[in-house]
Amino acid sequence: MEYTSIIIPFVGGLGMFIYGMQIMAQGLENAAGNRMKSLLEVLTKNKFFGVLLGAFITAVIQSSSATTVMVVGFVNAGIMNLQQAMGVIMGANVGTTVTGWLVSSVEWAKFLSPSTLAPIAIMIGVIIMLTGKRRSAKDIASIVIGFGLLFVGISTMSSAVAPLKESEAFCNIFVRLGHNPFLGILAGAAVTAIIQSSSASVGILQSLAAAGLVPFSAAIYIIMGQNIGTCVTAILSSMGAKKNAKTAALMHLLFNIIGTVIFSVGAILFLKIANPVWGHGMISQTQISLAHTIFNIATTVLLFPASNLIIKLAKVIGRVEDTEVDDSKVHLDDRMLETPTIAIQSVISEIVRMGHIVADSLKVAKEVLFTQDQEQITFLKEEENKVDRLSAGITEYAIKLSGLQISEREHQAVSHMLQVVSDMERISDYCENISEFAETLVEKKVAFSDVGEGHLKEMMDVCTQSYLYSLEAFESNDKESALRTVEKETEADGLEISLRSKHIKRLTNNQCNTEAGIVFLDTLVCMERISDHARNIAEEVLED
Known part of the structure; x- marks a missing residue:
């Protein structure tokens, strides 16, 4: 099998997917500017509002990593405490599921087929961009073009990996990941850490699923690993920051590790004991979106009451105590x-x-x-x-x-x-x-x-x-x-x-x-x- 003809289109499709996601996110961010302006007011309220805010911001900017990096910045600047940060971090995990649903919509909404909708969306976006003079028109154009490019990217990736279905060696890799939860989690974490985007990582998994390459059990463990891998960006961002900011990044990591451990145990019991046949079946794009969403929402609901304990644990590991904010210092962070x-x-x-x-x-x-x-x-x-x-x-x-x-x-x-x-x-x-x-x-x-x-x-x-x-x-x-x-x-x-x-x-x-x-x-x-x-x-x- 000629792997060059697979790798090059796949990498190009991934680049188009990420670029489309960024363009769409920028348009959404600009269009939602007025709501984003209420950010600091919301942050002064309770943790539940923080969860909603984290979900909203992440859905807009299409990146839980970027949201968490901002949280680290807010904490480092002293304008957000760890309790507020915890709420936003939990919400970010929920908001990141939006991209997966956009990708899987080609299955549950047939009229969104990339081959028909993507070129039309890009053309409409270009027309709006060329003819629209207001800022709002430019934002709409960015959203529509980004939406189209995202679908072109996922379609290109799916087409590129389709021949791998005939490769027994490649298919065996996913079978092994399904049989070994640790390897599945590690693979998901590694890929997400490398590309520093859980949304893009989920998109890659969905493109492989569209080609009929991913067993259900392997996908579940990879999805859990992706949530751990996405913490790398925030951890790298916290280097050189104050202890409180490092603690915020650590809270993100602990939250995702604890959630992964809990649900990995549940997945192992279900897929290996209760219903092993189900785990061997191939997963669809929509099922990946559903599993990703259930995992993140369930983790947030389950750990929300214990969030203060996670904060305390992060403080112990990070050796930090809450300190009073020096009001003579600028509370802004790069x-x-x-x-x-x-x-x-x-x-x-x-x-x-x-x-x-x-x-x-x-x-x-x-x-x-x-x-x-x-x-x-x-x-x-x-x-x-x-x-x-x-x-x-x-x-x-x-x-x-x-x-x-x-x-x-x-x-x-x-x-x-x-x-x-x-x-x-x-x-x-x-x-x-x-x-x-x-x-x-x-x-x-x-x-x-x-x-x-x-x-x-x-x-x-x-x-x-x-x-x-x-x-x-x-x-x-x-x-x-x-x-x-x-x-x-x-x-x-x-x-x-x-x-x-x-x-x-x-x-x-x-x-x-x-x-x-x-x-x-x-x-x-x-x-x-x-x-x-x-x-x-x-x-x-x-x-x-």
């Missing part, structure tokens, strides 16, 4: 760049977190001139250093994000985010300036007049409200809050002119201390510029 939609939302969440730190500084800055409290002065200086570190880290990450192959709309979103980070950082600078003004008042042993103090508080209230509205506008993408920001900034501009004029009259009439008067004017400038930067943030929202 692993999340694998899925730009989620990475963008993660950046937004970090900017919002930084924005709330600036809001806290602004509230203290409103008081420090009048209390002249040393703890508040120190607090503002420390918070400014914290914001500087966050600003630098977020900016660096956003620049990496903008260098990826992302859509024009996403490029604009990153550009808006960079501007917002800059504005927030400048507001923090002005808060620190105000703390320095407080130090000046202490050194000079001077204070504002009652009238001057009242005027400053009025200005500070307006400018603080302006910033808080802008933060709300950015956090919720709320155009109404953005418009309120603009109104407050306009009010602050008029108030600054009015208060400056009144203050100069008081200075002329010797109604206030000159040195305190200088601090008064400098503070007016700082507050007015704070409102300017708040307006900049609001305008970024209005332009979106």
Whole structure:
């Protein structure tokens, strides 16, 4: 038998299958962008929501490995704890079954035959891509073309291996895998680890099944092994990460190993004792999808109540303890760049977190001139250093994000985010300036007049409200809050002119201390510029 004529088309078909899967996943990811944006909100809820989220994300990006790598990144960044990670990991195993059902649909939905549907799907996708001008049309085109290429790939693989049905040696390999559960599991794990995609590994198995080469018993053990092999990507990704992130990858491995052990015992009892004849029969593509789905759902249901024990076991093996998150560090990880939609939302969440730190500084800055409290002065200086570190880290990450192959709309979103980070950082600078003004008042042993103090508080209230509205506008993408920001900034501009004029009259009439008067004017400038930067943030929202 000429194996070259089998291997080359098979490898080409596999490449087409994986490429089609990636194109379709990218289109689905873009189309589901709005739902993906709610990711971080869902993660703050219970583990069950995490399971649903993991299934959804994996179904969209067509890779449980990629989902788990993102989880490792979230844990390493400190924005997800191990309990939340466990839920997403369990859900990822369920979501990865979607690809298998797409492939097997050629059996239970005859109209989806690759020979007829795939070329039509690719042609329709190309027409949509060439004629569609909106982003949504491009996403739909990617989904349809990817769908077609996926089917062409699986068809090519199935046709390539069809001659192997006549090879007794090749068929005996699968018979041996069926007789020896350990070898079957090892084969599934090895192939999946090499190509680093359980979806693609299942696709290969289905292409062999379509050619009538795979006994039922061998397929069951190989499927179980595939779930172990898919852990390799996350384990490799966790190298060089923090202990918590390594523990998340270890949790994934333990979850799949425990599930495999439990169901391997059940499979051995059934296929070797209860119904050995069934195990010798050839398996179909649909049966592979069904077995894959039952195994993953049953494992999740069975181990969900024991998930905390798996976390504890992973901690013991990984020698890790939960630690408090350092809020001065940027909670972003390069692993999340694998899925730009989620990475963008993660950046937004970090900017919002930084924005709330600036809001806290602004509230203290409103008081420090009048209390002249040393703890508040120190607090503002420390918070400014914290914001500087966050600003630098977020900016660096956003620049990496903008260098990826992302859509024009996403490029604009990153550009808006960079501007917002800059504005927030400048507001923090002005808060620190105000703390320095407080130090000046202490050194000079001077204070504002009652009238001057009242005027400053009025200005500070307006400018603080302006910033808080802008933060709300950015956090919720709320155009109404953005418009309120603009109104407050306009009010602050008029108030600054009015208060400056009144203050100069008081200075002329010797109604206030000159040195305190200088601090008064400098503070007016700082507050007015704070409102300017708040307006900049609001305008970024209005332009979106």
